[in-house]
Amino acid sequence: MKKAYRLVHDENLCIGCQACSVACRAENKIPEEVYRLQVTVSMRAQDHTMDFTRRSCVMCDNAPCVEVCPTHATFQMRDGIVLVDEKRCVSCKYCALACPYGARYTDPLTKALQKCDFCYSSRILKGELPACVEVCPTDALAFGDINDPQSAPALKLKNNVSIYPKAHLGTKPKVVIIPNAKGMPRE
Numbered sequence: 001m002k003k004a005y006r007l008v009h010d011e012n013l014c015i016g017c018q019a020c021s022v023a024c025r026a027e028n029k030i031p032e033e034v035y036r037l038q039v040t041v042s043m044r045a046q047d048h049t050m051d052f053t054r055r056s057c058v059m060c061d062n063a064p065c066v067e068v069c070p071t072h073a074t075f076q077m078r079d080g081i082v083l084v085d086e087k088r089c090v091s092c093k094y095c096a097l098a099c100p101y102g103a104r105y106t107d108p109l110t111k112a113l114q115k116c117d118f119c120y121s122s123r124i125l126k127g128e129l130p131a132c133v134e135v136c137p138t139d140a141l142a143f144g145d146i147n148d149p150q151s152a153p154a155l156k157l158k159n160n161v162s163i164y165p166k167a168h169l170g171t172k173p174k175v176v177i178i179p180n181a182k183g184m185p186r187e
């Protein structure tokens with residue numbers, strides 16, 4: 001059966017420690033001036049509680065960046081993972097303009113438009129978790145195939161209210177948010 005990968009971010013368990021972002025940088029050798037993954041921190045004025053928001057590629061099933069890429073440098077695997085072939089990228093930035101999540105960045109060395117790939121080649125194909133999920137100290141992140149009802153993301157999603165970011169756009173993200181229960185779900 002085709003895999004249905006999900007990466008779940010439970011905002012209630014997140015402490016904003018940035019271990020995920022640091023692990024991503026090390027795993028994928030990301031230059032200092034850019035990032036594939038950030039967890040931003042904001043404070044609510046009314047009660048001084050913190051919100052932690054994960055910012056990265058949400059790995060759309062219906063990916064606008066794939067649709068617009070003129071050279072097929074951005075392409076999709078059969079299991080839905082969207083990848084970038086840097087050798088084919090001509091830096092036209094169409095993908096960055098099409099992405100509703102602001103997920104693309106220009107690699108300062110190769111000039112290719114890059115993004116998170118769930119550590120596809122370096123970890124997923126070896127049966128390992130993405131680096132961010134591996135290091136998260138609070139289990140705020142869960143990754144796996146939700147066709148397996150016992151997988152970590154399936155169990156998390158079974159017991160919690162969840163949202164798919166900007167679901168109204170029809171992009172069908174594979175990143176799912178369990179929103180901070182102290183407030184309303186955000187886009």
Ligand code: SF4
Nearest residue numbers: 014015017018020136
């Ligand atoms: S490692 Fe986990 S707890 Fe720390 S910022 Fe990332 S998601 Fe949140």
Ligand code: SF4
Nearest residue numbers: 057058060063065099
């Ligand atoms: S979030 Fe942006 S970069 Fe990632 S697959 Fe969707 S459109 Fe492409």
Ligand code: SF4
Nearest residue numbers: 069089090092093095
């Ligand atoms: S910048 Fe590269 S990956 Fe993005 S649309 Fe152009 S050729 Fe494709």
